[in-house]
Amino acid sequence: xxxxxxxxxxxxxxxxxRTRHGAVDKIATGIPGFDFIAGGGLPESxxxxxxxxxxxxxxxxxxxxxxxxxxxxxxxxxxxxxxxSPVDIRRNMRAFGWDIEKWEAENQWAFVDVSPExxxxxxxxxxxxxxxxxxxxxxxxxxTNARRVTLDSLNALFVQFPxxxxxxxxxxxxxxxxxxxxxxxxxxxxxxxxxxxxxxxxIEEFVADNVVILRNILVDERRRRTVEILKFRGAVHERxxxxxxxxxxxIVLLPLTAQQLTQESTTVRVTSGIKELDNMCxxxxxxxxxxxxxxxTGTGKTLMSTQFLNGGFRNKGRALLFAFEESRxxxxxxxxAWGMDFERAEKQGRLVVENQYPHAMPMEDHLVRIRDYxxxxxxxxxxxxxxxxxxxxxxxxSFREFVISLTSLLKKKQITALFTSTTPSLMxxxxxxxxxxxxxxxxxxxxxxxxxVGRMRRSINILKMRGxxxxxxxxxxxxxxxxxxxxxxxxxxxxxxxxxxxxxSPAEDDDEQ
Amino acid sequence: xxxxxxxxxxDTYRSQRAIANLRRLGEERLAGRYELTIVDVRIDPASxxxxxxxxxxxLVKLSPLPSRRVTGDLTDFEQVVVALSLSSESER
Numbered sequence: 273x274x275x276x277x278x279x280x281x282x283x284x285x286x287x288x289x290r291t292r293h294g295a296v297d298k299i300a301t302g303i304p305g306f307d308f309i310a311g312g313g314l315p316e317s318x319x320x321x322x323x324x325x326x327x328x329x330x331x332x333x334x335x336x337x338x339x340x341x342x343x344x345x346x347x348x349x350x351x352x353x354x355x356x357s358p359v360d361i362r363r364n365m366r367a368f369g370w371d372i373e374k375w376e377a378e379n380q381w382a383f384v385d386v387s388p389e390x391x392x393x394x395x396x397x398x399x400x401x402x403x404x405x406x407x408x409x410x411x412x413x414x415x416t417n418a419r420r421v422t423l424d425s426l427n428a429l430f431v432q433f434p435x436x437x438x439x440x441x442x443x444x445x446x447x448x449x450x451x452x453x454x455x456x457x458x459x460x461x462x463x464x465x466x467x468x469x470x471x472x473x474x475i476e477e478f479v480a481d482n483v484v485i486l487r488n489i490l491v492d493e494r495r496r497r498t499v500e501i502l503k504f505r506g507a508v509h510e511r512x513x514x515x516x517x518x519x520x521x522x523i524v525l526l527p528l529t530a531q532q533l534t535q536e537s538t539t540v541r542v543t544s545g546i547k548e549l550d551n552m553c554x555x556x557x558x559x560x561x562x563x564x565x566x567x568x569t570g571t572g573k574t575l576m577s578t579q580f581l582n583g584g585f586r587n588k589g590r591a592l593l594f595a596f597e598e599s600r601x602x603x604x605x606x607x608x609a610w611g612m613d614f615e616r617a618e619k620q621g622r623l624v625v626e627n628q629y630p631h632a633m634p635m636e637d638h639l640v641r642i643r644d645y646x647x648x649x650x651x652x653x654x655x656x657x658x659x660x661x662x663x664x665x666x667x668x669x670s671f672r673e674f675v676i677s678l679t680s681l682l683k684k685k686q687i688t689a690l691f692t693s694t695t696p697s698l699m700x701x702x703x704x705x706x707x708x709x710x711x712x713x714x715x716x717x718x719x720x721x722x723x724x725v726g727r728m729r730r731s732i733n734i735l736k737m738r739g740x741x742x743x744x745x746x747x748x749x750x751x752x753x754x755x756x757x758x759x760x761x762x763x764x765x766x767x768x769x770x771x772x773x774x775x776x777s778p779a780e781d782d783d784e785q
Numbered sequence: 786x787x788x789x790x791x792x793x794x795x796d797t798y799r800s801q802r803a804i805a806n807l808r809r810l811g812e813e814r815l816a817g818r819y820e821l822t823i824v825d826v827r828i829d830p831a832s833x834x835x836x837x838x839x840x841x842x843x844l845v846k847l848s849p850l851p852s853r854r855v856t857g858d859l860t861d862f863e864q865v866v867v868a869l870s871l872s873s874e875s876e877r
Contacts, residue, residue, distance in 0.1 A: 386839055391854075394843065395868040398803075398857030403794025404826050404838035411830030 302340025305525025309510035319447045319457040324486030330460040334422035336522040339370040341420045348380045348416040354428035358383040368522045382412040402442040425460040430473045440478045481505040517636030545583025548758035552743035560686040566693045567719030573692040577655040580690045582612045585622035589652030596661035635670040658692040675709045714738040787819040788848045794841035795827045803842035806859040
């Protein structure tokens with residue numbers, strides 16, 4: 273007995289869900305990030321092919337498409353499965369929090385089970401078509417009022433029926449019927465290579481209006497998942513591969529790069545946590561700025577990030593620290609030694625420390641985790657100590673992508689951020705981190721050792737500060753029991769940044785000026 | 786007694802040919818000792834779903850057991866007999 277058609281979405285949600293780009297109406301998939309690169313979503317009442325190698329998350333993608341339809345827009349879905357049994361799919365998708373069994377009971381999800389029979393394929397005698405399949409799919413769509421249909425994966429049909437022309441024409445007939453019923457269709461097909469022909473059987477030319485490729489590739493011995501919209505007939509979309517990851521909430525794309533240019537910048541200043549440094553910066557960091565602190569080991573980077581966080585929660589803000597090098601206990605002990613009570617700040621909910629082991633996850637997962645933390649904690653400032661720890665475990669490309677995504681997220685949320693970076697050599701020198709991300713940060717603070725007359729001194733300098741005048745001096749600083757103290761400029765040495773320091777007499781210095 | 790269900794999709798030339806072929810096979814090979822139910826999946830898709838019908842026409846032999854299936858318009862009787870493990874009346 274068909275259920276009365278339930279109200280799918282209210283007027284506002286509907287307006288957001290359906291967008292028009294060019295000549296094609298789009299339907300939001302609800303897969304985080306995908307609709308952004310797809311210019312609003314998948315073309316409505318069209319057939320999209322999602323192709324990928326084994327293990328490229330095709331089944332998760334189409335399941336997410338259906339689940340998001342139910343959760344986000346109240347749209348029912350039909351899952352036609354040619355490979356996995358419904359039992360397996362129900363069980364596997366529970367990992368993402370999708371209770372398919374419940375949705376089936378509520379008539380929001382229906383399986384059309386075409387998974388292989390235990391008895392083997394049916395013998396063929398004479399001419400036939402896929403009329404049984406078509407009727408069953410149409411029936412499931414009518415029964416649930418489905419707006420979304422997925423068929424996963426078409427390869428099984430081509431394997432079962434050697435007459436490819438027949439399968440293609442039958443798929444065409446199924447797609448045509450489903451489009452007429454107003455459903456948006458996603459087919460999957462397995463590819464043999466990540467870079468090669470789209471599909472083995474030429475499905476895309478016959479059945480699909482649009483083609484999306486999922487990849488699971490090895491880059492620098494690490495797995496990297498990407499999604500690429502190869503074509504959207506008559507509709508706009510982003511080009512090129514975009515990273516994605518499979519989290520416990522399903523698929524998440526990381527297309528944050530494109531948000532970069534739309535950010536507004538602020539002129540509001542916040543304290544760095546160190547009074548003298550605020551003075552050097554012309555009144556503090558900008559609220560939505562990204563500050564990179566570079567220095568060799570022992571120069572006081574962790575101290576700077578500690579004071580930075582302290583400056584945040586002292587001013588009624590909330591600080592979030594991602595510590596990749598030191599444990600929480602160690603950090604709290606150090607902070608206490610410098611007279612900052614992190615324990616109390618944590619208890620008051622003004623400080624959240626997340627200790628992570630950089631090797632533990634791929635870049636995308638780190639990013640999603642950091643993003644989840646930022647969403648949950650809503651911090652006013654974020655410190656990462658250190659970024660170099662991540663640089664060592666990511667590929668260069670991944671690392672850059674990570675920093676781009678992270679900085680754009682922080683800026684969008686107007687969060688002040690401080691990243692530390694460890695230089696490989698004690699004296700002078702930059703690090704790979706700086707070389708590759710310096711253009712992405714707004715301010716760079718250099719902490720350097722200065723060897724002078726048999727002792728190590730330390731120098732601080734603001735190398736750049738976007739949108740503000742700042743102190744150009746290389747100043748000496750000391751670290752004592754109450755933290756960092758910045759003093760006078762070095763007037764008696766030069767060559768600090770190159771690492772080849774030479775003494776100059778004040779008179780000589782005057783001559784040069 | 787042989788009991789068959791023939792699933793067809795609509796009243797098409799192919800459906801009619803499958804029905805005609807099956808009836809002729811029933812007379813020639815089973816001496817008319819058969820019972821046939823015809824299900825049009827376009828009218829009764831729920832049966833097609835229940836019985837997991839993918840292709841049409843599909844002929845299902847319900848009895849005698851074991852149940853067997855064959856798909857197509859049943860042009861070649863020899864193949865149908867083998868596929869369904871029918872015991873031909875003429876052999877008895």
